[in-house]
Amino acid sequence: MSSTTVALSDLIAALGGDLLGGSDIRIAAIAPLDEADEHSICFLANPRYQAQLATTRAACVIVAPTLAEAAANRGSSGGAAIVTPEPYLYFARLTQWWAARTRPAAQAGVHASAVVSPDAELGEGVEIGPLAVIEAGAVIGDGARIGAHCVIERDAIVGEGTRLAPRVVLGYGCRIGARGIVHSGVVIGADGFGFAPSKQGYVKIEQLGNVTIGDDVEIGANTCIDRGALSDTVIEDGVKLDNLIQIAHNVRIGRNTAMAGCGAIAGSTTVGANCTIGGAANIIGHLNIVDGVHITACTLVTRDITQPGAYSGAYPFEENSSWQKNAATLRQLHSLRERVRALEKK
Amino acid sequence: MSSTTVALSDLIAALGGDLLGGSDIRIAAIAPLDEADEHSICFLANPRYQAQLATTRAACVIVAPTLAEAAANRGSSGGAAIVTPEPYLYFARLTQWWAARTRPAAQAGVHASAVVSPDAELGEGVEIGPLAVIEAGAVIGDGARIGAHCVIERDAIVGEGTRLAPRVVLGYGCRIGARGIVHSGVVIGADGFGFAPSKQGYVKIEQLGNVTIGDDVEIGANTCIDRGALSDTVIEDGVKLDNLIQIAHNVRIGRNTAMAGCGAIAGSTTVGANCTIGGAANIIGHLNIVDGVHITACTLVTRDITQPGAYSGAYPFEENSSWQKNAATLRQLHSLRERVRALEKK
């Protein structure tokens, strides 16, 4: 809430880094280089944008050692620079420090309008927001924050320091570890999609597993993670999921894998650690993807991936009239190859 | 609620248009031409459907001047017609007039079960639904309607006459202008998806910007609009977003652009004014799309678009066995081209 300024020297004291010039400069905002004013601090991580150093009005720029001189001697004003081996990481920590300074602190306690079972277990310093529902057997770890309108069903577990934004459902028996962040609209523990066909139509397979989520996991708005059919759906430590993602029953996602918005992983597929999955990419069920795989946006993965690397499968867009011709021809591609083969045989 | 009929003369008095015949006819429903009965009013905007005039049982048909005679002399009953230069637009206004007649009026006041901070500011004639949460510093404009279970976080602003359906989250510091409509499940102001990689895993970049939404914007169910990293995500006046759309941090969408369901726009991309984006189309991050661009369904846009026009990139579907052959050949397309080149050189 405070918009008061902060001295660069205080910032350095908190976050480290070597300050070149201007320890008396006061900062009012973090800004992109090209939108900065004389009260802004910026970062420059990609050498491609080095030219912006000459024109930025920023009071201070965070740079790597190789750009220290250029940053310190920039423009006419010659503002300050913070030199650090990893400017982008420094920037990330700066945003955290900034948010802690400016956002309201947690309000430990249970809002009077919340509906909390006497058989739920609340840790120290827990914050339960207005109109949240905490059922019997639920366990809320120390320092966790449960937003307004959340529903924590029976026997579900929220780890220490984890923060649920307003309106999250954590289904019965599901658990999330420590220091997690779950955004609004997330549904953890809805039934997986399982039916046995019969002459009378589909017969539901009750989903008897849970969802197990590790520590340091972030889950974006309106994302869904279904409970397992028999055993659990598992999200390992450090996984980051963006908005509107679908994780089906019995999927396992390995440590530190990140997935951009709108994609889906179908049932029983295992994705390794340290993977990245682009926006709107989909992986069909019962596959195995090894560690270190990078799938680009809008790709559909239909087979196991056994080697680390980058994989793609999006149709290349173009002007509509050109696409119409090429797409129509694509329907004859196999016969076109046969025609080439015939020509080669002549 | 009312299902009483309305006289065509009253309808004309409210909405204009030239009435041919039957001012004493009473209307009970608006219907499609092919489902109409003798108490229905219909519109005919597309001359392709002109043949339906001969068979429709509709009491009255809304048509353009070129079809006035055909409409007035249709069938045996020779029902009424309303002649207007833009029949589809007239139909739209008719639906609005009809809804205002038949739906319950807003119930100004704060429901007893809502949790409203004494430090929130409520305009004249505001309706706050059951179990809604309005935090400190929030401002609700005159005549706005906040549905059941909505959460308006601290310092968020809702413009005059804007209507939030049940269960909308408007995050702290975010704002939406006047006359907006936001459907259930929408999340405005969840964190953008930003992390700095480090040896210890991803480090969160706190998202310090907000979301700024203009006037006359409609947002479909379960759509997400993330807050900006440093500056704001911006949705300009008149934008229409369908359901289950993902708008990432620092996107800007220009005036009167419409986007069908299930698509996504990745971080920092700018889309111009008067664009249309088809269903499930995706645009990657950091791009610039000019005004007047039309992107068809399921297209992935991977480069700037600098010229107005239509762009496409969906794979053409076909019978599965044929698709299998063509798709397999597609994996050899580059070498097929080399083979053609070799043949040409002979």
Added chain:
Amino acid sequence: MSSTTVALSDLIAALGGDLLGGSDIRIAAIAPLDEADEHSICFLANPRYQAQLATTRAACVIVAPTLAEAAANRGSSGGAAIVTPEPYLYFARLTQWWAARTRPAAQAGVHASAVVSPDAELGEGVEIGPLAVIEAGAVIGDGARIGAHCVIERDAIVGEGTRLAPRVVLGYGCRIGARGIVHSGVVIGADGFGFAPSKQGYVKIEQLGNVTIGDDVEIGANTCIDRGALSDTVIEDGVKLDNLIQIAHNVRIGRNTAMAGCGAIAGSTTVGANCTIGGAANIIGHLNIVDGVHITACTLVTRDITQPGAYSGAYPFEENSSWQKNAATLRQLHSLRERVRALEKK
């Protein structure tokens, strides 16, 4: 809640089947064959996995008659087997029986925190969860369960025995039949996406229809079904929709059709009975798809389908560098065909 064991003889008494061996065996869990221990019951429906019979530790395996002998004589312990013509269907019924044994029974009654209009009609044995909102004119059928934070708007109807998970919105005038299951975050009855263009921007077409959903329908988390423009959007009996699906206004989905997650059906399209639609598949508007059509994942359907069968249209994924070459060549496919034609003419 109970984790006590159950005798195989009790299970057979409830569900039928022929038991080979071990009627005194007690079961503690249902498990996959390869995760089973000596207290587990498993099923084997796909003969491909028959080899697992030799190694599984399961106490009992559900099999078809053709595998009865192999199952009864498996391994060293020679555990029990249940023989039944349709093992997968038997397994489905077993999960239902198991869930009924182990999950808390419905708590008939209205939670004190719910906001229920005196003009709503509640059937026998109804359960209304904490903080649910039931508006005037709503009808809740006998034995229905309305979860926490649900909103049942005016004149909406919930059929007998239908279960709504926490946080479902059923819009005014919409109805769902008997024995349905609706997962968290579902929005039924938001406005369809309809606007008339005008010089002043888009003019809203008020959506005056409702949503009509049949019996035995299951709807996954965060799925949206929009209300019709004039007449209703219709979901017929036995339809199963997974998570994060978009069903636009005036769509009709026929009996026993199942649709995997993240797909969309655009406005006014009719899909027949007994179809399957793969994950992230999309169907554009105003189409007609006959009964018995199977659409594979990520396909975009752009034309009517008049014959039953399987249809596909996903781009085949591959290693990124190979994709780059092939996708670039795809933009020249039409001219490549012209070159082949020219070679053929020589």
